[in-house]
Amino acid sequence: MPIWEAVTLAFGMIRAQKLKSFFSLIGAFIGVMFLIAVVSIVKGMDKYVQEDFAAKIFGINTFTVNRRPGVQFGDVSDATRRAWRRRPQLYEDDFLAIRAAMPSEYLVAIESSNQVEGVVGTMRSQYIQVSGVSEDLFKIRDYRVAEGRLFTTQEVTHGQPVVVIGKDVADSFFTAVDPIGKTIRLAGFPFTIIGVIEKQGSVFGISLDRFAIAPYSSEIKKVVNPHKVVDGIIVKSPSAAQMKDAMDRVEGIMRSRHHLRPEDDDDFHLDTQEDVLSFWAKISSVLYTALPLLVGVSLVVGGIVIMNIMLMAVAERTREIGIRKSLGARRRDILAQFLVESATLSTTGALAGILAGLLLARLVKAISPLPMGVSPMSIVIGIALGVGVGVIAGVYPASRAARLDPVAALRYE
């Protein structure tokens, strides 16, 4: 029997037995829906982490000299933690040395932060992140002002009490008035607001606009760190190709400043967005490992359901099989008929599952900041799994049907 006849026949059966068909579809449906939705969502998160998250937190082609790794994953032993605590602090002099040594196309800045309360007039704010920085940080972070201006090299040199604030801070203190020129007290020290930075958005629901940035040489130094100590030295290279070279140079400078011998390990850490990305890669690889399990379980269950429904169908249609055999159907005709029917069932389920999975991914996109990353490969795999499950689940019932004795089948009531 030509395959097309068998498919037409199969759709006829599905239409004739709607409820039963629905139940036999559901396994393949759920399995493939999971597949499509999870792959789309994980791919979306992937895109988000790579393009948004890592770039916003670290910046592109940027690395940070820290005392200890900024991103930690896995278990860190107490011994390691103690070793990190014994490491020397980073100082403003380290920053000046690196900046002096690096060619001018590299941007070098420092940043030291703390969470403090802000006060404007009689209004107190929730804790905001205050940072003492050098002027090039704005270029590294690509911060642009929405209002006012950024502070200048002179203001940094002289430690002027000026501050640039984030959009959230501006909005919470100054609803009706212009914040520029107003005074804000950070941990008790007064600063003049000279600029408001454009809205940065949020990462995983945490606002990136609750900050205040002042020259590191201003009174902010008393707020963020002990004298002359800095949190991190940030270096941005003009291109990805120059990153490695820049990191090697900075490592060399720091090693010589810390008088490390060649056999000694670094007593500082260079954080890059690669650290975040590899952390994410670990999470997503766990998700991708769990996914086949999830999909596999629903497809196995779906396959068993289809097999049972097909066994029932073979029993119910014994007489039909007898009639077909008496009219000249060979074993392989009967086999093909039931295999195609079973595959049609599961493929229909898989197609519905693909639609539902895409809808689910759209829904996630609509209610979260995550973009949707539909993978054409997952759709191809979904369809292939649908056909495969149907064929595999159909083999046993179909071969039983094909082997029926025509005389007994015709006599079957």
Place this chain on the structure above:
Amino acid sequence: MSDAVIRTVGLTRDYPMGGEVVRALRGVDLEIPRNEFVAIMGPSGSGKSTLMNLIGCLDTPTSGQYWLAGTEVSRMSDDELARVRNQQIGFVFQTFNLLPRASSLHNVELPLIYAGLRAKERRARAEHSLDAVGLADRMEHKPAELSGGQRQRVAIARALVTEPSIILADEPTGNLDSTTSEEIMRVFEDLHRTSGQTIVMVTHEADIAKHAERVVTLHDGRISSDHLKAA
């Protein structure tokens, strides 16, 4: 011998049943020439259904030989038998055995699907066949929408559509009232008279058997009588 459509020699068929062996056929020698209309009679348990299954290539004999249209079919494989059934034999059953969800036309087309014909030719031949049994206006009807006599005529159209060597009818009027039975028998008679169709009909009713030219009676798995009707 060349004009014998059916020739059997020492046909036996044993069925294991429980611990015992039921010997349904105990050596049947039968020759049916082309263009003959034969009735096979006998009480229940005489082996006439077993003989019909063997003649219809639905079953294979325990021993003995069977030639259908000159080819020995008694040792053929399942799939070879399926081909023989498709090309040489047209079945008409007591219970009609139509596919309930399919239209008359599709039911009649079915053997042609297995013969591998194209849709267009199938349809033309099925329509022609239904027309021949007087059901040109019932092609799209499902079996449930037809009377018993009409259903049996669809079954006859299906049996004829492949232009088989023999029509094999198993109690074709068993589920019909006497008026309809006569009507169906007239269809068989017409077929036989106009196109010389070879017909083998199993029945236990003498009234029905009298339509045939020849009556073969079975008893305990053997032929007990074989009469040719006077022309």
